[in-house]
Amino acid sequence: DPLDFSGVWRFRRLFPFAPPDKVMTVGEGQTLCQRADHVAAYAGMNPGCLYLQYEGMNPSGSFKDNGMTAAFTHARMVNARRAACASTGNTSASLAVYCSVTQLMRAVIFIGSGKISYGKLSQALDYGALTVQIAGDFDDALRRVQEVSSRLGIYLVNSVNPFRLEGQKTIMLRILEALRWEVPDWIVVPGGNLGNVSAFGKAFAELRDLGLIDRAPRLAVVNAAGANTFYQLYEKQGVRWNGGAYDAPKVDRYMTAMDAANLRADTLASAIEINRPVNLPKALRALERCGGVVREATDAEILDAKATVGAGGLGCEPASGASVAGLLKLVKEGVIAPSDRVVCILTGHVLKDPDATVAYHTADPAHFAEKLGKRGVKRVQFANR
Ligand code: F0G
Numbered sequence: 013d014p015l016d017f018s019g020v021w022r023f024r025r026l027f028p029f030a031p032p033d034k035v036m037t038v039g040e041g042q043t044l045c046q047r048a049d050h051v052a053a054y055a056g057m058n059p060g061c062l063y064l065q066y067e068g069m070n071p072s073g074s075f076k077d078n079g080m081t082a083a084f085t086h087a088r089m090v091n092a093r094r095a096a097c098a099s100t101g102n103t104s105a106s107l108a109v110y111c112s113v114t115q116l117m118r119a120v121i122f123i124g125s126g127k128i129s130y131g132k133l134s135q136a137l138d139y140g141a142l143t144v145q146i147a148g149d150f151d152d153a154l155r156r157v158q159e160v161s162s163r164l165g166i167y168l169v170n171s172v173n174p175f176r177l178e179g180q181k182t183i184m185l186r187i188l189e190a191l192r193w194e195v196p197d198w199i200v201v202p203g204g205n206l207g208n209v210s211a212f213g214k215a216f217a218e219l220r221d222l223g224l225i226d227r228a229p230r231l232a233v234v235n236a237a238g239a240n241t242f243y244q245l246y247e248k249q250g251v252r253w254n255g256g257a258y259d260a261p262k263v264d265r266y267m268t269a270m271d272a273a274n275l276r277a278d279t280l281a282s283a284i285e286i287n288r289p290v291n292l293p294k295a296l297r298a299l300e301r302c303g304g305v306v307r308e309a310t311d312a313e314i315l316d317a318k319a320t321v322g323a324g325g326l327g328c329e330p331a332s333g334a335s336v337a338g339l340l341k342l343v344k345e346g347v348i349a350p351s352d353r354v355v356c357i358l359t360g361h362v363l364k365d366p367d368a369t370v371a372y373h374t375a376d377p378a379h380f381a382e383k384l385g386k387r388g389v390k391r392v393q394f395a396n397r
Pocket residue numbers: 074076098099100101102103104171202203204205206207208209283284286329331332359360
């Protein structure tokens with residue numbers, strides 16, 4: 013069966029919404045789960061205890077393809093002619109790939125005027141997406157695209173779209189497969205719009221219901237410190253799912269205060285530069301089910317972690333480094349034990365944001381002062397230099 017060549021659709025019995033002849037695949041989900049002792053050492057973990065899940069190996073270079081193939085398939089089922097998203101770059105690159113390969117839909121992309129990386133922007137442009145830059149950041153772009161697509165009847169593929177999350181469940185299935193269905197103790201994932209953590213929580217709840225696993229791993233979500241709404245709400249303000257009775261007014265008050273203070277998300281990990289995570293309730297539910305935790309990491313911590321991943325492995329983009337930066341913290345705190353079995357999700361490819369990488373390693377003050385200098389990024393010293 014050709015669908016068995018997709019790392020997403022070979023699990024389609026776990027999200028049976030599409031007739032096989034409607035499925036749109038570009039070969040997504042053929043990703044790698046690798047033991048990473050050099051990163052384990054960096055994080056203070058024992059050899060053999062840490063695995064990295066390289067989702068950057070997807071056709072568009074990020075985990076988004078796992079979900080996009082499902083949303084795009086649904087868009088086709090409802091005969092959509094155009095599909096839209098707001099994006100910090102990866103969702104748009106993914107949508108653009110599906111539109112360009114299948115020639116079935118026109119991609120309409122809203123990006124904020126902030127910091128989309130050139131790797132990601134160039135994908136959207138080359139794949140022929142209609143790319144619109146709006147004044148404002150990702151959160152503004154998402155509001156705008158929601159308005160525009162409901163007004164014009166354009167199919168929306170941001171992670172408010174539930175089919176996206178169905179596809180993203182398969183990241184966990186592939187990890188379990190790689191670990192021979194021995195459930196890890198922890199999954200660590202960067203948090204932006206919180207689609208991944210929501211999807212992962214759903215996957216584990218369903219696998220338990222089906223009797224395929226007897227316990228779920230704990231989920232750790234890592235925000236960038238400059239875009240830390242989820243961390244603030246969950247860890248500082250104690251917002252919890254509470255069987256569905258979560259304190260929505262408290263969340264609203266936080267968002268309103270953020271607006272009043274004109275607090276804008278600001279991080280070099282531009283993929284997760286998001287202050288209004290649309291999947292917040294679903295993410296709260298996911299964390300309730302597994303005793304999850306949330307941490308934040310500064311840009312300097314994120315870039316150090318990213319460089320460590322790259323120094324002995326296949327590399328990742330800055331936002332993905334957040335998972336390793338968060339792991340380091342959780343091990344230091346004693347929340348994660350050095351002997352726990354942990355999988356960090358590396359959400360995007362190292363080539364997505366070359367500017368950030370070059371800036372980090374050269375730290376050329378004249379060239380990069382604006383980007384890095386004032387943040388005081390300290391470079392990792394490697395023994396082999
Ligand atoms: N890592 C990368 C590389 C991302 O591109 C994103 C989200 C995340 C992590 C966060 O994942 O939203 O499921 O919590 N990027 C979106 C985009 C917002 O537009 O590409 P999440």
